[in-house]
Amino acid sequence: MNYISVPKRREDVNIDGNLELTKAIVENWTGKSADIILRDFVAGKIKGLSLSCDGMCDSLQVTQAILGPLKRNPPAVNNYDEVLKRVVTEVDAKEIKTINEAIDDAMAGFFVIFFEGQKTALSFSVQGFEQRSIDEPVSEVQERGSREGFTENFKTNMTLIRKRLRSPDLRFEILTTGVTGNNRICLCSLNGRVDEKLLDEVKKRIGNAEFDTVLSTGYLQPFLDTDYPSFFSGVGITERPDTMVAKLCEGKVGIVLDGTPYAIYVPHIFAENLHSFDDYAERPFFATFIRLLKLLSFLISVLLPGMYVALTIFHQELFPGDILFSILSQELQTPFPVMIEAILIHLIFEVMREAGLRMPKTVGHAVSIVGALVIGDAAVTAGLIAAPMLIIVALTAISSFVMPQIYGPVAVLRLVFIVIGGTLGFYGIILGLIALVINMTSISPYGIPYTAPFSPITLKAFRDFIWRQGWKKMSKKIEVDEMRR
Secondary structure (H helix, E strand, O other), X not given: OOOOOOOOOOOOOEOOOOHHHHHHHHHHHHOOOOOEEEEEEEEOOEEEEEEEEOOOEOHHHHHHHHHHHHHHOOOOOOOHHHHHHHHOOOOOEEEEOEXXXXXXXXXXXXXXXXXXXXXXXXXXXXXXXXXXXXXXXXXXXXXXXXXXXXXXXXXXXXXXXXXXXXXXXXXXXXXXXXXXXOEEEEEEEEOOOOOHHHHHHHHHHHHHOOOOOOOOHHHHHHHHOOOOOOOOOOOEEEOOHHHHHHHHHOOOEEEEEOOOOOEEEEOOOHHHHHOOHHHHOOOHHHHHHHHHHHHHHHHHHHHHHHHHHHHHHOOHHHOOHHHHHHHHHHHOOOXXXXXXXXXXXXXXXXXXXXXXXXXXXXXXXXXXXXXHHHHHHHHHHOOOOOHHHHHHHHHHHHHHOOOHHHHHHHHHHHHHHHHHHHHHHHHHHHHHHHHHHHHHHHOOHHHOOOOOOOOOOOHHHHHEOOOEOOHHHHOOOOOHHHHHO
16 A cells, blocks of 8 residues: 555645545544544445544435435536536535545534545535524523524524524624634624624634634633723623524624524623513513613612621611611621621622532522521521621622623622722712723723713613613614714
8 A cells, every 4th residue: 555645634635536545634634533434435437435423414314315316326427516416406515625624514514525536525514413402591581582592503593593584684604713623603794784894893803812612602702892801791692593683683793603502792782781672572661660670670789788888887877776776786796797797698699509500400499498598597596697688688689680691790799899888988889889880981892882872872872771662763773873973
């Protein structure tokens, strides 16, 4: 057997029509992995080589639609055009020019065939790997919205978006990232609505991101986010196709990653945390009430523990006499200062929340029971924690779940304001709140202020900020450029 020189893996190697060399390169690059299937076949007088990944292709479709027709009705000449037009006509196929593409396609579930003497190969779309069925979104439960959520399957997610937005202006663009993983990323946009500069900037940032492999959209988020340091993010997250379609219609760019049910979109502003799909299905007055409730919950979850600590330590005169006597009588029985007590009980709550989140669902409820009954009640009875503090923590915890998209920033800010309130009092709370607002107004992802339309004020956009107008007026779209101005 003649010696065959095999090039290195990362080099782009063109297909030269030599099946023996092609087979040697694939075996060398894949290390003869057990799931990589290379098989020689003959179609009439033409020699061929097939490449696939075990378990990734639909074996029945490969046999009935590709290999079967090739052997029963072989092409008269060594030409791919005749194969596609006369022999294999029911399967989507494309021509590829490099062995790198052939291996990447095979690992994505495509079935690749090489013909002797041909300097290209055919890649057939016959994916057949196991996948999770379309199910209801877990983190974005809506009362009147769709029950369909994104899945880990790349094409299924694209189909869910296309099914809801049947417009020729909807654009999907496939990119790849990850040195080892070759992960596929789909950019979604609506032509005529999206700013081309925004789309180019997103492509540039993804292209500049260097990864070994990308397993979650969270890997991409820092590269797409604003560079200004802040607790809040200019990248939105969703697992609902209808929400993604709504964002595309607003001129945003969606990013769908193969292998994860969570998609992201840019730019994202704070007001979107107050909105949900149900807001647009309910009557305007009720949607406005719910948004005000969410805003109040945000303020409670961030400020209430710190304000309670500040008032208890520095500003007792602001409490009515009876309430002050009740609070102080219970706080004096606890061994910890009020600030330390607040930090301790919030850390215990976060530990229980994390444990309930990570544990199996069958035993997850036990964590809640232990936390609420055993730890909470026993701690108050034993005098380790004052009952008013436990009420504050419970109210804060419930309020923080009203806007789950920003739970992370809220949890950290809550502890920050407890420390500020315990050291600087109510005046420190006011200064901290001013600093937080200044920080939020300084964020401008992709030229759109994070606090829009409140700062800077855009009067037309106020019709869907806190107050939501009826659909007769809402149907008139607002251009994204108005927010930029």
